[in-house]
Amino acid sequence: MSGDSAASSPGRTGASTGRPVGRGPGGSRWGRFFEGGLLQGGVQGSPVLRLFMRWVRRPLLPVMRLWRRNIQLKVVATTLLMSLGVVLLLGFVVIGQVRNGLLDAKVKASQSQATGGFASAKQKADTAFTANGDDGADDRANQNVSSWMGDLVESLSSGGQGAFDVVTLPAVGDDSGGRGSRASGGVDPTTSVPEDLRERVDSDSSMAAQKYTRIQYTNGDESQPALIIGKQVDDPNDDPYQLYYLFPLTQEEKSLSLVKGTLATAGLFVVVLLGAIAWLVVRQVVTPVRMAAGIAERLSAGRLQERMKVTGEDDIARLGEAFNKMAQNLQLKIQQLEDLSRMQRRFVSDVSHELRTPLTTVRMAADVIHDAREDFDPVTARSAELLADQLDRFESLLADLLEISRFDAGAAALEAEPIDLREVVQRVVSGAAPLAERKGTRIQVLGDQQPVVAEADARRVERVLRNLVVNAVEHGEGKDVVVKLASAGGAVAVAVRDYGVGLKPGEATRVFSRFWRADPARARTTGGTGLGLSIALEDARLHGGWLQAWGEPGGGSQFRLTLPRTADEPLRGSPIPLEPKDSRRNRGLNDAGLPRGAGDGEKRATVPVQTAGEQAPARAPLAPRLNAAPPTADPTALPGNGARVVPRPTGGARPADDGAADAPSQGDPSGDAPTPEAPAPDARNAGSEDRSKQGEASRGR
């Protein structure tokens, strides 16, 4: 049986290899073997030994794995081993009993036979003595005794009809040749009777002595097990000699071996049958368990309709029923949650849509009124203007809400095709031109010498970039806005840099939160919905890209959109460093825009944003950038040092920034790899806190 071999072969190995290492007593060796500890490298011996262990272990590893993972194999193997032990023990006991029973009977019969024989020998000696008289010469007497003994052996052995043989031996120390040894039935008298028995017989002439031994034959027959009973008897001359009765145990031996054979056969059958039974029984239990495991796996993989087959009413069936009930409840709950969330999403979507029809009417009415406002008195005219403006805002808010709900519902679909980001940027920049003009901002585009092509959804990318550019213009305080394009490796990136108020520490992730307001003190100039960057982030995510922000208080900010060049390709890095080269830190300046020197670590968080923006040389941030308008497509031309000036919040709340800023070379993608997913949940929470604190804030991104 396979279980047997599987268990025993590693067992041997474990035992033999365990010895040289000398770990622990033998008893725990098995335990360690079963846990796989020994074979899995508890060996700290020489390299040779280790090599040997590895060599031994390698072919065994699959077996070990099977052993660890297969409860059926374990149970069957254990059952086999234990039943084998029981059968062996039982066999020994039974065989011992049978042997004792057989021999006891034989010994009793033999003893009575021998006793009778000894008596008759004595009697014969007495009668021969009387018959001989006492006038015989010694020689003749010896002659006579010799032949008498031959006769005695003959007569004694003839009574047994082959059931025993008789041997006479001279007494120990008697070397008179005439009374040499005699034996019946071709028995070799001297080798058959062991020396120690002879000595015992000699030492105590009154008692018979017995011993189990083997009879040797002179005629070349095979030796046989036998019981020898001997006694010292006197011959007609009153000289002692030793008379032995040899009872062959052939019959008993045969019976015993028959019993042994029978027992062995029966034992083997029992072991094999027990193994088979164990296999069957375990299978009955294991099969449903395995089925349950498989179905649980499929359940967890999302196939909620999977159920166990239940037959009967036993424990296994109860397991199945309980399992199915669990699965059903699970399915029900998930279904409920899904329904609920679908209903909610539908509700949001429906509300938005239902709002649209009346809003359309209102919108048109407002426009008609707005167009006719010259005919109204000033108050009504202004009211008409406000009405139209706020309707615009209301509309974009509704649109953004709908867009967000679409993302939340997972209903947003990417329609990616190869687009040249330069065209998108061009459209966005020209679209933002009127706003930039009003703000007195110049929008520069860098890195548009060669095509920057990526598989992307033009509509979404344009929306993201429009958002970034409009934000940059809006918060750029009239300073330049730089849009930088680059492509390298498998990624393309667009970074939008402004030199406005920038971002306070920790804001770089929070800007993406819904309805987050940066600075309640700042007046809103154009109506943002507070959802723009959230939607932009979702758009970037939909592309498998990143949208990240960097900023320093008073030093402006940079938003970077990184997209994979081909859809579905994971991003590993961005061609543009998140922290721009002309950041204060990279130029070695402190937060106030002065050369870094005196420690201003504590103060930098409290540097008033306004002061930094106005009093610090207003065009200062621009100078280095203009000097070194770089070929931005080459990422290695954009070094970053490891220094830090911009204070960071504790606990890496801005992992996106840190990762990018600390990467010394942007060519190395691994240093610059945090996905925007990581900070997003935090940001969302932080955002909601902020929202509650700054509820009626005016500035939104």
Place this chain on the structure above:
Amino acid sequence: MMSFMKGRVLVVDDDTALAEMLGIVLRGEGFEPSFVADGDKALAAFRESKPDLVLLDLMLPGRDGIEVCRLIRAESGVPIVMLTAKSDTVDVVVGLESGADDYIVKPFKPKELVARIRARLRRSEEPAPEQLAIGDLVIDVAGHSVKREGQSIALTPLEFDLLVALARKPWQVFTREVLLEQVWGYRHAADTRLVNVHVQRLRSKVEKDPERPEIVVTVRGVGYKAGPS
């Protein structure tokens, strides 16, 4: 107000307030609106009023807008502009595939609506005797007919415009944005699905094998161009 004939607009919308507002705006712009609120009556109203353009709300009691659109398109090539509250892909694409020429998402500005309507009606205001060839097709621009080997092919005005735009400059590759501007009259970039859907519709009519187009050829990553003559 260019001509009495060119200003009739049928408004199919169940929201009376919106319909009334639309009426005010359209009349203000010199159109002559008529109204129907029920999808089931839309076709009858269409036959009766013979409008130059249909403004069609997608969500209607009775027959829904898609169905109405299909029915009207089955018997006329008159421009249809859908009004929809949903700009989701499926809705719009289904509407366009059922024969609408353009769509406008609620809420819209009156000017936007009027611009769309004008753009759809503009075509008939510029008749120019012109003969074009594209592939094995012969296009009579003034006569508004397309013929392959003498067999005329029925196209809607929009499809005809699309084909003419491509055929006038067979050397040029048109991006979807350019086509949106030239054919639909969008000044800003809009939904390029409009172009995709109508190119498909056009192909299904003029191509011998729409799977392997020879008249309207896709230039991958850029847009479309006319096939070689």
